[in-house]
Amino acid sequence: MPDWLTNMEPHWAWLSLGVLLAAAEIVAPGFFLIWIGAAAIVTGIVAWVAPIGVPVQLGLFALLAVVILYGARKWLRDNPITSTDPHLNQRASRLVGEVLTVTTAIEDGRGRARVGDGEWPVHGPDAAEGAKVRVVSADGGVLVVEAA
Structure with missing residues (x-):
């Protein structure tokens, strides 16, 4: 493994993962990866600001991923996206x-x-x-x- 990768601070790994997941959402849209990417970015910011260990970062990421996913899902259920042309593809x-x-x-x-x-x-x-x-x-x- 390259030295730059083994010496990388964890917050850069989380921020990079978050950006990669957001980019993957653009390539393969499904309105799912963006929320996991947001959890990774928030984890990266927290790891940058507060020096916490990697196991705590993993737990924080898992917790944020679940909270953000279900929060976004509930918000989208309560505020559906309506089309101005509902018969667009019909x-x-x-x-x-x-x-x-x-x-x-x-x-x-x-x-x-x-x-x-x-x-x-x-x-x-x-x-x-x-x-x-x-x-x-x-x-x-x-x-x-x-x-x-």
């Missing part, structure tokens, strides 16, 4: 209310309608090709329509 749900043109006649409740430059399967009352229908809901990748 294309079919975003089409509710749109008026579409039937491209393949709806017979026995099944047909196709033009959406933008493509066609989507639709389910609804029988309608002739070229008829206008309004999307009322989405069932997976199938749009549920009614006469417009």
